[in-house]
Amino acid sequence: xxxxxxxxxxxxxxxxxxxxxxLLDGQPCVIIDNECVKPGKGQAFNxxxxxxxxxxxxxxxxxxxxxxxxxxxxxxxxxQYLYAEQEIFYFMDQSTYEQIEVPASILKETQQWLKEQELxxxxxxxxxxxxxxxxxxxxxxxxxxxxxxxGDTSSxxxxxxxxxxxxxxxxxxxxxxxxxxxVDTRDGTYVSRx
Amino acid sequence: xxPMSLETNNALISKSLIEKRAFYKKEVRSLLESWxxxxxxxxxxxxxxxxxxxxxxxxxxxxxxxxxxxxxxEYFIKRLLADSPGSYYSLAPCYRDDPITDFHNKExxxxxxxxxxxxxxxxxxxxxxxxxxxxPKAHFTSVPYESIFEQYLxxxxxxxxxxDYHHICQQHSLDYDPSWSKQDLExxxxxxxxxxxxxxxxxxxxxxxPYEHRALSYFDKKQNFSYRFEVFIHGVEIANGYKExxxxxxxxxxxxxxxxxxxQSVNSKPPESKKFLSAVKDLPECSGVAFGFDRILxxxxxxxxxxQSLLFPWSNL
Numbered sequence: 001x002x003x004x005x006x007x008x009x010x011x012x013x014x015x016x017x018x019x020x021x022x023l024l025d026g027q028p029c030v031i032i033d034n035e036c037v038k039p040g041k042g043q044a045f046n047x048x049x050x051x052x053x054x055x056x057x058x059x060x061x062x063x064x065x066x067x068x069x070x071x072x073x074x075x076x077x078x079x080q081y082l083y084a085e086q087e088i089f090y091f092m093d094q095s096t097y098e099q100i101e102v103p104a105s106i107l108k109e110t111q112q113w114l115k116e117q118e119l120x121x122x123x124x125x126x127x128x129x130x131x132x133x134x135x136x137x138x139x140x141x142x143x144x145x146x147x148x149x150x151g152d153t154s155s156x157x158x159x160x161x162x163x164x165x166x167x168x169x170x171x172x173x174x175x176x177x178x179x180x181x182x183v184d185t186r187d188g189t190y191v192s193r194x
Numbered sequence: 195x196x197p198m199s200l201e202t203n204n205a206l207i208s209k210s211l212i213e214k215r216a217f218y219k220k221e222v223r224s225l226l227e228s229w230x231x232x233x234x235x236x237x238x239x240x241x242x243x244x245x246x247x248x249x250x251x252x253x254x255x256x257x258x259x260x261x262x263x264x265x266x267x268e269y270f271i272k273r274l275l276a277d278s279p280g281s282y283y284s285l286a287p288c289y290r291d292d293p294i295t296d297f298h299n300k301e302x303x304x305x306x307x308x309x310x311x312x313x314x315x316x317x318x319x320x321x322x323x324x325x326x327x328x329x330p331k332a333h334f335t336s337v338p339y340e341s342i343f344e345q346y347l348x349x350x351x352x353x354x355x356x357x358d359y360h361h362i363c364q365q366h367s368l369d370y371d372p373s374w375s376k377q378d379l380e381x382x383x384x385x386x387x388x389x390x391x392x393x394x395x396x397x398x399x400x401x402x403x404p405y406e407h408r409a410l411s412y413f414d415k416k417q418n419f420s421y422r423f424e425v426f427i428h429g430v431e432i433a434n435g436y437k438e439x440x441x442x443x444x445x446x447x448x449x450x451x452x453x454x455x456x457x458q459s460v461n462s463k464p465p466e467s468k469k470f471l472s473a474v475k476d477l478p479e480c481s482g483v484a485f486g487f488d489r490i491l492x493x494x495x496x497x498x499x500x501x502q503s504l505l506f507p508w509s510n511l
Contacts, residue, residue, distance in 0.1 A: 014293050036295045039385035040424055040431050041248050041409050043378050047369070047386060062369040062382065066247065066459045 010068040013046040021053075021074035024061065028053045028072040028125045036065070053123060054130055075124045081114050089114070091122055091132075102129045112167035113138050113185040134185045139194045140164050141180050148173035158190075207505055211495075215505070218491060219285065221327045222305060229320060231281045231307055236270035238263055238287060245452040245464035246409075250291035252300070253462065262465050263289035266484055267306050268410075269470045272438075275308060275480060276473035283307035285487065296499045297430060297489060300508050305485040310478060314421050314437040317481035318399065321425060321433055324485060325397055328494040329427075333395075338402035338419070343380075346388045351380070351404070359383070377406055393426035400424045410448060411436030421481075432490050435483035445474045 011022060020031045033049035044065035051058050053074065063069070079091035079100070087104040089111070100122065104111065106129055113134040114120070123131035145161035158170040161181075169183055171190045180194035223233065243251035243262035251262040264270070267284040274282065288304040305324070309317050325332050343349040347362050359379040363370045366387055370379060392398045401423040405413055408420035421437035439445055449467045456464040492503035501507030 016293075036293055036298075037382065037385035038248075038292070038295070038298075039381050039389060040434060041246065041407065042381040042384075044248060045382050045385065060367070060369050062371070064371075064374075064378070064459075 008071045008073055011071045012068045013063050013065050016046060016048060021072040022050075023070040023072040024050065024052075028074050028130070030074070032058070038065070053125065073126050077122050077124060078119050079122045081116060081118055081120055083116060084111075084114075089132075091120065091129075094119075100129055102132060106130060107132050110134055110185075112163075112165050113183070114165055115140060136184065136186060137182055137191060138165075138185055139180050139182050140167065142171070142175060142177050145171065145175065145177055147176065211503070212505065214495065215491065215503075218327065218487075222285065222324060222487070225323055225327060226283050226307065229281075229309075229323075231283045231309065231320075234271065234274060234282045234284055235286060236264075236267045236274065236284055238289070240264050240269060242269055242467055242469055243465040244269060244470075245449060245456045245467065247452065247456045247459050250460070251465060252289045252291050253465075260465070265290045266304060268482070268484070269467070271306065271308055271482070272477055273469060273473040275310075275478055276476035279310055279478040279480075281308060281310045281480075294501075294508055297492075299488070299500050299504060302489075302500070302504075303487040305487045306482065307485070308438075308480050308482040310480050312437075312479055313481045314435075317435050317437075317483050318423060321435060321483055321485070322397075325425070325427075325432070325490065328490050329397070332397050334399060335396045336399040336401060336423075339400050339404060339407070340402070342384070342388050342392070342400065346391055347383060349383075389426070389431075390429040393428055393430070398426045400426065408439070408448075409436065410439050410445060412439045413444070427490065427493050430489060430493060431486070432493075433483055433485040435481065437481045438477065438479075440474065440477045440479060442471065442475050446471055 011020065016031055016034045018031055018034065022029055022031065029050045029052050031048055032051050035047040036044065037047055038044040046063045046065055048061050048063060049058060050061055077093060079093050082090040082092055084090070089102045089104065089107055090099055091102060092099045102122070110132050115138055118138060119135060121133040122129050140163040142161045143164050146159050148159055157173050159173055160168050161171040161175060162168050167188065169188055169190055171181060175181060175193065182191040182194050183189065184191050239254065239261050241261060243264060244266065249265040251265045254261045254263065266288055267286065271282060271284060283306065285303065285305050287301050289301050292298045292300065307320065309320065322334055340351045343351050349358065349362060356376055359376055360370070360372065362383060363379065368382065368386055370382060392400070402419035403422040404419065408422060411420045411422035413420045423435045424431055425433040449471065453464045488500055488503050492500050495503060497503050501509065
């Protein structure tokens with residue numbers, strides 16, 4: 001079979017929605033805000049906030065209304081984290097049992113929130129994983145922390161705790177080794193004991 | 195009396211909104227009657243439509259022919275005026291192929307009125323009277339279009355270079371494409387930076403539009419401005435009025451220019467304007483105003499989105 005060129009459809013600004021994936025200068029981006037500027041008669045514009053999926057950078061871009069841009073072949077798939085072996089992380093699509101390999105370099109800080117068998121969102125660009133987003137909350141076991149003072153809930157102080165995934169999180173003084181805690185993966189904060 | 199609600203298809207249509215819409219329509223009709231303006235009803239579906247890509251008509255294919263839901267009653271009313279001069283108004287739905295925004299619905303109630311004769315000032319007065327139905331204590335101010343750029347951007351439209359426009363965009367962290375024309379950047383700056391300031395403490399009439407923004411209004415070559423006004427309340431454009439251009443050549447040039455813009459940006463054949471242009475030859479002297487009824491209602495009821503002033507917005511068809 002000859003190499004086929006898959007041409008992505010174009011999207012007009014009229015179809016822009018939050019979450020729409022487009023290509024800007026060949027880079028996959030997602031629209032996170034779309035403002036229509038329509039000064040009565042005359043040219044209308046779309047002022048769009050865009051996040052670069054590879055770098056995470058947010059930028060603003062103005063398009064003339066009616067302009068078309070290339071859609072980006074970006075898919076978000078829910079996949080189950082299996083395990084890691086030699087800096088490669090393995091995820092599985094639960095409906096097709098297909099597995100993909102995601103190198104540690106793609107995962108970056110997300111590594112510290114991975115828990116085996118938990119679901120994550122894997123973002124694929126042209127079929128290749130570019131981003132892994134864990135669930136908003138994950139429950140992990142405390143493997144190391146100072147004892148603190150048992151029953152000390154009055155001072156409201158906190159201490160660092162290392163979790164089974166390798167993450168280090170600030171926890172209240174009453175949390176002990178062996179306890180499971182719920183963590184918000186978006187900002188790395190302690191939510192509650194589990 | 196406590197507001198009742200009618201529940202239908204997961205949407206709540208407030209009785210209060212039903213009553214308000216009926217009340218304001220009645221008041222507007224009553225005022226227009228007292229001004230001697232006759233109500234006319236023109237088709238929502240026409241064979242022609244204005245090819246202005248900034249007010250895109252919605253095309254319908256019926257029995258292998260193209261028809262257009264009218265973005266404004268203007269084409270039909272002008273054909274009416276050419277046949278039978280008088281002062282007429284239409285209070286009826288219009289349709290535009292615009293994305294839904296806080297201020298746009300694809301179908302909206304348009305109030306459009308035409309006063310026969312040399313009536314530009316009268317049309318402005320009537321517009322003020324209509325606004326007072328919704329805002330009884332309204333004050334009115336009037337500024338020329340160019341002054342808005344001076345006031346909010348320190349920009350002199352007559353002297354500014356393309357680079358000046360670029361600097362101002364950069365100052366306001368406004369992304370732009372360096373290949374865009376001065377006209378494009380002017381529209382971008384007006385809509386993004388200036389408009390939100392217009393009509394805050396008083397209802398603002400913007401007038402003396404330059405040649406490029408004349409649309410179908412009469413352009414006075416001696417005074418070098420168009421007899422066109424736009425009305426703003428709280429940064430929202432409510433109405434657009436003209437002393438209508440009655441010169442065939444001028445109308446023809448404008449239509450051709452719009453058709454060309456249409457071909458550059460829209461993937462279809464522009465709608466025709468033959469019958470309209472034919473009527474322009476007999477168009478009597480008049481002034482016309484297009485007034486967004488749903489919009490002024492939305493503002494006066496302190497709603498945040500246009501859909502909240504409609505009984506059945508696009509999302510609940």
